[in-house]
Amino acid sequence: MHRGWFVAGVGLLLAAAASASDPPRESALLADPAVSIAVAQGENPYPVHLVRPPEAPLSAMARLGRAAFFDTSLSSSGRLSCAACHSPEHAYGPPGGAPAANGGPAVSRQGVRAVPSLMYLERQPGFSIGPDDDENENVSLTQLAVLGQQVPRAKKTATNTAETAANVVPQGGLFWDGRADTLQDQALGPLLSPLEMDGGSVATVAAKLRRAPYAARMVRLFGASVFATPRLAVAEALFAVARYQIEDSSFHPYTSKFDYWLEGKARLSPEELRGYRLFNNPEKANCGGCHLDQPRPDGLPPLFTDGQFEALGAPRNPALVVNRDPAYFDLGICGPYRTDMRNETQFCGMFRTPTLRNVAARHVFFHNGVFHSLREVQDFYNYRDTEPGRVYPHAADGTVARFDDIPPAYRRNVDVEDPPFDRHLGDQPAMTPEEELDIIAFLRTLTDGFQPAQ
C-alpha cells in the first residue's frame, strides 16, 4: 500500500511539468500542503523501506575469494590482481582516467575497453533477448533475435521503462557485450587475457594457486582432489572470487544519499531535486527511461540500469591503440570479442547500459572510454542529434563524422527513438547548460558512503 503511494506519488512528482498525460493528478498531490512543504524542503514525501542484501560475516569461501581477488601473483607481471583494475577505493572501477587499463607481462599493453565497476552486479540476470518469460525458455537466442526484428519496439521513457515496454531486445549478462553469464564464468577471461592479467594457461594459473598462501584453505574447502586437475583448481578459485563479490557488502551497500532520500532520511538540495526531475522527465533528459531509478515493488533499491543494450553511437576514441587500425570496430554484441551473435547485425554497436551508481567516482565513461567527465557525457546526450559538431570530429571534407565508431552499414542500429535521442539537427537541445549541471548534481547523490544525519 505504502509502496503504491510511492510509485503514484513520486512518479507524478517527477513527471512535473513534463507529463502531458498526468498534470492534474500531480497538482492535486502537490495541493496537499504537507506534500508540497516536504518537497520544498528537499524531502521525499513518500518514503519507502529499501530491502538491502543481508549482511553477514563472509563465509570461508568468500574469504578465500577475497585472497584470490587481491593476489597479484596470478598475473604474468606479478603486479596485477583483480583489484588493480577494479579498485576498491574507486567503487571497484578503474583508479585513473585512462581509456582502458594496461595489462600483459610488463603492464604495458593497452586493453580495448573501459574497465567497468564490479558493483551492483549481484542481481544481474544472464544474457537473454526479450523479457524473462517461461515461454521463451526453450527458444534459441537466434530465434529470439529474429522475433525481435518482427515486433516493433516501444519507445523507452522515464514513464514507460523497459519493465513496462517489454521489448524483445537483448538484455542481461556480464561485460559490455553481455558475453558471460555468471561472475564465475566471467573471471577466467581477465585472468588469462594477454591484455589483462595474462595468466598464461589454466595449467599455469593452477600451478600458481597451488603455491599461493591460501592453497591449504582451498584443500580444506574443496577437498584434496582440488589440485588433481588444473581446470578444477581454477574453476573453484573463481567460484570463490564470485562468492566474495556476492557476499561482501562493499560491492552492494546501497548507502548513497539518494538511497537515504528514498527512505526519508536525507534531503536533496534544490539542484539535486531539479536534476532528479529532469532525469525522469520524458520530454527532457529522460535518463530514467534506461537508467531505472524507481525502487522495485518488493523494496529492492533501483539499479540505475534496465540491463538492456543500446547502440548510442559514441564517438570513436583515438586514444585507444586498437583504433589505429581504421578497419577495426568494437561492435559490442555482434563482435569481435563476443562471437555467438556475429550474424545478428541488427545488434551491431549495442552495449549494455551500465549502472549510474557511483558514476561520479569514475574518470572515464562509456565502453570505449571516450568521455572523461560527466559534463562531456551530458553534452553527448544533449547535442548528439541537435548539434553533432560539438560531439564528433570533422571529416577531411569538413562534414561532421557522426557515428564514426560504427561502420555505415550498421548506423541504422543507433537509437534515434528514445528521448533525448529523438531530436533532429537544429532542434532545441533537451537540456540547457544549467540543467546539465543539475543532473550532474543529482548523479553525485548516487555515490555510496553518505552519512545520514541522526
Ligand code: HEC
Ligand atoms: C587489466 C585490467 C583488469 C583486470 C586485472 C581485471 N579486469 Fe575485470 N574487467 C576489465 C575490463 C576492461 C572489463 C570489461 C571487458 C569487456 O566488457 O569486454 C572487465 C570486466 C569485468 C567484469 C564484468 C563487469 C560488468 O559490468 O559486466 C567482472 C565481473 C570482472 N571484470 C571481474 C574481474 C575479476 C574477478 C578479476 C580478477 C580475476 C578481474 N576482473 C581482473 C579489466 C580488468
Ligand code: HEC
Ligand atoms: C536509451 C537508453 C539510455 C538513455 C535514455 C540514457 N542512457 Fe546513459 N547509457 C546508456 C547506455 C547503453 C550506455 C553505455 C553506452 C556505451 O558504452 O556505448 C550509457 C552510459 C552512460 C554513462 C556512462 C557510465 C559509465 O560507467 O561509463 C553515464 C554517466 C550515463 N549513461 C548517464 C546518462 C544520463 C545522465 C542520461 C540522461 C541525460 C542518460 N544516461 C540517458 C543508455 C541510456
